[in-house]
Amino acid sequence: MTTLACLPRRRALLATLLAAAAPWSAPVAAAWPERPVTIVVPYTPGTSMDTLARTLGPKLSQKLGQPVIVENRPGASGNIGTGFVANAAPDGHTLLMTVSTFVMNPSLFKSVPYDPLKSFAPVGRVAVGTLVFAVNPDFPATTLAQAIQAFRDRPGHYAYASPGNGTPQHLAMELFKLHTGVDLMHVPYSGSAGAVTDLLGGQVQAMILPANTALGHKQAGKLRVLATTQEKRIEVMPDVPTLAEQGVRGAEVDLWFGMLAPKSTPQAVVARLNREVNEILAMPEIRQSLDKQGLIVAPGTPEAFGELVADEYARWAQVIKKARITAD
Known part of the structure; x- marks a missing residue:
């Protein structure tokens, strides 16, 4: 994924993040887990993170020989549950299932109860949710280039949800605006349902939304999907080109999900968790289950996930600063 951060800074951030996983001893690794393992989801039940945790939980329980409990601790855009895990004992019995907002919130809020680079040991990326750029079918554009031109012709006139x-x-939309120079009015909603409803009704003209949410509306002719925000075309919409294919480079966005443990969690525990989760993600039934939720399995190493976190933290800090975005 393209990043606005320079390479030396990214490496420094990565080194800081990976240092959160402390050295381990064989006895510690052999004893773990000694009791039930809790996966904290910092959002409400029914969200993609919750689905991921509850899909992986039973399989992980079988592999670890201990119950795996999913605990929802929502509030403050995920900051409450995330802060709870940041301050939990680093013994591998309390884990965090998180999403991209994990690296965005520190730049959006005046203060958050965690540091994305210093408070956690990365376990691994788990899945990716695909996003698409869509417009109401009455909007006068059938291609992304036409949409951009329409936005430029009437700056500030059109709205996005x-x-x-x-x-x-x-x-993601603000990043798109920075790379295209268009002026769109932002209409924030208290959740996706109202935003999508008004997009379908034409009260707002554009939106970036999950592909699985847009798919049915696209097939019914109620939405026109002009681009995907990933680097490659997506399987469920092979006819839809990417932003980069249409000349908008550097605005690629993945809605990624991952697992973290508190800082100083023994490296052997992190390594075993990573191995077990990756094996679960390779199971056909797990892939099929997540596919129905619009999620693509994305296993990897703790090091790769740490690099992603450091990279994304630096990237979104700059986007938020340039676009002057706050969470309030």
């Missing part, structure tokens, strides 16, 4: 200030969809 998001599920709320500081959400990944909001920031």
Whole structure:
């Protein structure tokens, strides 16, 4: 993924993040887990993070030989649950299932109860949710280039919806605006349902939203999907070109999900968690289950996930600063 951060800074951030995983001893690794493992989801039940945790939980329980409990601790855009895990004992019994907002919130809020680079040891990326750029079918554009031109012809006239200030969809559209120079009015909603309803009704003209949410409306002719925000075309919409294919480069966005443990969690515990989760993600039934939720499995190493976190933290800090975005 393209980043606005320079390479030396990214490496420094990565080194800081990976240092959160402390050295381990064989006895510690052999004893773990000694009791039930809790996966904290910092959002409400029914969200994609919650679905991921509850899909992985039973399989992980079988592999670890201990119950795996999913605990929802919503509030403050995920900051409450995330802060709870940041301050939990680093023994591998309390984990965090998180999403891209994890690296965005520190730049959106005046203060958050965690540091994305210093408070956690990365376990691994788990999945990716695909996003698309869509417009109401009455909007006078059938291609992304035509939409951009329409926006430029009438700056500030058209509006786009998001599920709320500081959400990944909001920031993805602001990144799009920075790279295209268009002027769109932001209309934040308190969730996706109202935003999508008004997009379908024409009260707002554009939105970046999950592909699985847009797919049915696209097939019914109620939405016109002009681009995907990923680097490659997506399987469920092979006819829709990417932003980069249409000349908008550097605005690619993945809605990624991952697992973290508190800082100083033994490296052997992190390594085993990573191995077990990756094996679960390779199971056909898990892939099929997540696919129905619009999620693509995305296993990897703790190091790769740490690099992603450091990269995204630096990237979104700059986007938020340039676009003067706040969560309030």
